Amino acid sequence: MKALFDFMDKNIAPLFEKGGKFERLYPLWEAGDTFNRTPGDVTPSAPHVRDSIDQKRLMIFVIYALIPCILFGIWNAGNQFNLANGIEATFGADMARGALMVLPIIFVSYAVGGIWEVLFAVIRRHEINEGFLVTGMLFPLTLAPTIPLWQVAVGISFGIVIGKEIFGGVGYNILNPALTARAFLFFAYPAQISGDKVWVGSLAESPSIVNSILGHSGEYVDGVTQATPLAVAAAAKGSGMAAVDALNHAGYTIQNLTVGNIPGSIGSTSAIAVLIGMGFLILTGIASWRVMLSGILGCGLMGLLFNVLPLDNEFAALPYYYHIAMGGFLFGIVFMATDPVSASATNTGKFIYGFLIGALTVLIRVANPAYPEGAMLAILFMNVMAPLVDHFVVQGHIKKRTAYARALNNA
Numbered sequence: 072m073k074a075l076f077d078f079m080d081k082n083i084a085p086l087f088e089k090g091g092k093f094e095r096l097y098p099l100w101e102a103g104d105t106f107n108r109t110p111g112d113v114t115p116s117a118p119h120v121r122d123s124i125d126q127k128r129l130m131i132f133v134i135y136a137l138i139p140c141i142l143f144g145i146w147n148a149g150n151q152f153n154l155a156n157g158i159e160a161t162f163g164a165d166m167a168r169g170a171l172m173v174l175p176i177i178f179v180s181y182a183v184g185g186i187w188e189v190l191f192a193v194i195r196r197h198e199i200n201e202g203f204l205v206t207g208m209l210f211p212l213t214l215a216p217t218i219p220l221w222q223v224a225v226g227i228s229f230g231i232v233i234g235k236e237i238f239g240g241v242g243y244n245i246l247n248p249a250l251t252a253r254a255f256l257f258f259a260y261p262a263q264i265s266g267d268k269v270w271v272g273s274l275a276e277s278p279s280i281v282n283s284i285l286g287h288s289g290e291y292v293d294g295v296t297q298a299t300p301l302a303v304a305a306a307a308k309g310s311g312m313a314a315v316d317a318l319n320h321a322g323y324t325i326q327n328l329t330v331g332n333i334p335g336s337i338g339s340t341s342a343i344a345v346l347i348g349m350g351f352l353i354l355t356g357i358a359s360w361r362v363m364l365s366g367i368l369g370c371g372l373m374g375l376l377f378n379v380l381p382l383d384n385e386f387a388a389l390p391y392y393y394h395i396a397m398g399g400f401l402f403g404i405v406f407m408a409t410d411p412v413s414a415s416a417t418n419t420g421k422f423i424y425g426f427l428i429g430a431l432t433v434l435i436r437v438a439n440p441a442y443p444e445g446a447m448l449a450i451l452f453m454n455v456m457a458p459l460v461d462h463f464v465v466q467g468h469i470k471k472r473t474a475y476a477r478a479l480n481n482a
Contacts, residue, residue: 136348144337145169148216184227200241209249212338226252305443307385328396339402358409362425366404369429403446413454
């Protein structure tokens, strides 16, 4: 292996380095080289930091943490499809149908987003950043399994170009690119990203070749209607029926909300799958436990506050643990809010930042009748506010140190 790497360093690498024949394609060479091995390059002068984790490995760890959500999302998409269409299917059949629904979405996200990443890297003559490994996976996991593939391409293009590259690339973006892409699709194409017909597919809308492969044929219904838990709870406002009763009547209990075998976005329905990923990120030190813990506390406490306030709003009476388990809150607070670029950087700021995301999520759900899922907007809003939070935290430290120094001088 060493002989192969020596040959590549001596005969191939110079073609892509400055002055080489393929100098403009250096980002592609560097991406492939660092994917296969850890280069021996070091900084030319002190200080040096020795660490086994570089940015590429950090991003791969996040992908590892997403595996439970990916696998469960594939099974759930297939299972919801088969249940809604009256198909008695085995676990393997659910996985097969789900894979044929979900994997093309992931492929388009990586392919189109990767093209934009390479294009900007070549134009700017810098390395291809590994952050897209996570963005390209997070974005499809926030989508409905029935979303048109062209909208996946448009959404990831907006998230990469407008949400990140126009700010200067990784490290300069103020918004989470995956959430920016999702927000764009929500407001640009609401019919395909929200409502009660987008979460579960029908045989009539599924490609005939896919139905043939899986052995499904015959008379098909035109569409399947099945609202998500948040939509059901939001519909209870003004109906006189308690939100919990409306959820139970629709077949949504706290048990299946936790397990996740319900309609919803591909990767965010299962609280258990998200918590497994959360544990992995905390144990490896990849993501901030401060943001996660404070976010869950903020969500729970705001839910409790609404429970005791005398409001004429059935959604406000929903127990706090439903807010934590429903929708994309847990997925967002674990995988989106902890983005090290767009989140608060100070330790105290992370507590404030996460707490406000949790509190704002419940506030948006209860107060906004048109948008029951508040996690996405809450995270994006706090992305914008994160520098301000850090500013006040730093200023507070400066004031304390100044006062301490003055006390020492006066003593």
